[in-house]
Amino acid sequence: MAKTPTGKNNSGRGQRDLKVKVKTARGRKLSSTRWLERQLNDPYVKRAQTEGYRGRAAYKILELDDKFRFLVPGARVVDLGCAPGGWCQVAVKRVNALGEKSGKRVGTVLGIDLQEVEPVAGADTHVLDFMEDDADQKVKDWLGGKADVVMSDMAAASSGHKQTDHLRIIALCETAAHFAFDVLEEGGTFVAKVLAGGAEGDLQKLLKQKFQKVAHVKPPASRSDSSEKFVVATGFRG
Numbered sequence: 001m002a003k004t005p006t007g008k009n010n011s012g013r014g015q016r017d018l019k020v021k022v023k024t025a026r027g028r029k030l031s032s033t034r035w036l037e038r039q040l041n042d043p044y045v046k047r048a049q050t051e052g053y054r055g056r057a058a059y060k061i062l063e064l065d066d067k068f069r070f071l072v073p074g075a076r077v078v079d080l081g082c083a084p085g086g087w088c089q090v091a092v093k094r095v096n097a098l099g100e101k102s103g104k105r106v107g108t109v110l111g112i113d114l115q116e117v118e119p120v121a122g123a124d125t126h127v128l129d130f131m132e133d134d135a136d137q138k139v140k141d142w143l144g145g146k147a148d149v150v151m152s153d154m155a156a157a158s159s160g161h162k163q164t165d166h167l168r169i170i171a172l173c174e175t176a177a178h179f180a181f182d183v184l185e186e187g188g189t190f191v192a193k194v195l196a197g198g199a200e201g202d203l204q205k206l207l208k209q210k211f212q213k214v215a216h217v218k219p220p221a222s223r224s225d226s227s228e229k230f231v232v233a234t235g236f237r238g
């Protein structure tokens with residue numbers, strides 16, 4: 001697995017490592033000050049700025065792919081919940097969607113999100129609520145065939161209630177999984193964000209029937225104070 005930008009595991013990162021302190025300001029909530037401080041001191045945020053990624057989320061899929069190697073040249077990828085486009089940027093490079101790696105197969109990247117995505121060279125992106133009726137059919141039409149990877153970083157806006165957020169993300173993940181069962185090529189990979197919280201057992205059972213291997217991973221780029229983790233299911237049985 002890739003090292004963190006500091007070369008360390010991020011689990012111990014906290015106040016003692018802070019370099020930039022943000023003063024509270026009139027009109028700014030304490031939570032916004034804390035968010036700003038965290039952004040300014042986050043090595044992944046800095047690295048994303050230098051390396052041209054649209055957000056620190058890009059490093060989560062980079063680290064997952066470094067471990068499981070599913071974004072190979074020629075792969076056809078569907079990216080659910082792709083805004084602002086970090087995962088698409090990574091996928092475009094790794095599957096050779098722009099044909100920049102000569103002699104290697106050329107892949108495709110299709111992304112969808114509730115929000116408008118600034119175009120990503122090499123990716124085909126669409127605005128769509130994946131939970132609306134017929135959304136899966138629309139994505140299948142855009143895809144026009146099978147996929148080798150279905151990945152979902154979809155997360156609903158936080159309700160502030162942990163269990164509600166957990167159930168929402170599991171619903172998004174299950175919908176993404178059923179879509180994956182329909183479109184994945186045999187041997188394909190499904191990656192999705194989940195939150196630790198107890199209701200993911202059913203999903204795991206289902207994935208274990210459909211895939212040869214199912215792993216739960218928290219990549220170093222995923223903040224240690226977040227209950228987010230990723231399920232990576234490889235070897236779709238078809």
Ligand SMILES: C[S@@+](CC[C@H](N)C(=O)[O-])C[C@H]1O[C@@H](n2cnc3c(N)ncnc32)[C@H](O)[C@@H]1O
Pocket residue numbers: 054055057058080081082083084085086087088112113114115128129130131153154155156157172
């Ligand atoms: C954490 S962000 C994704 C970041 C992205 N992977 C990247 O690297 O830029 C989660 C995204 O899920 C999207 N989302 C949430 N619910 C959705 C839905 N029902 N349909 C489509 N997208 C959804 C949100 O709009 C948001 O942009």
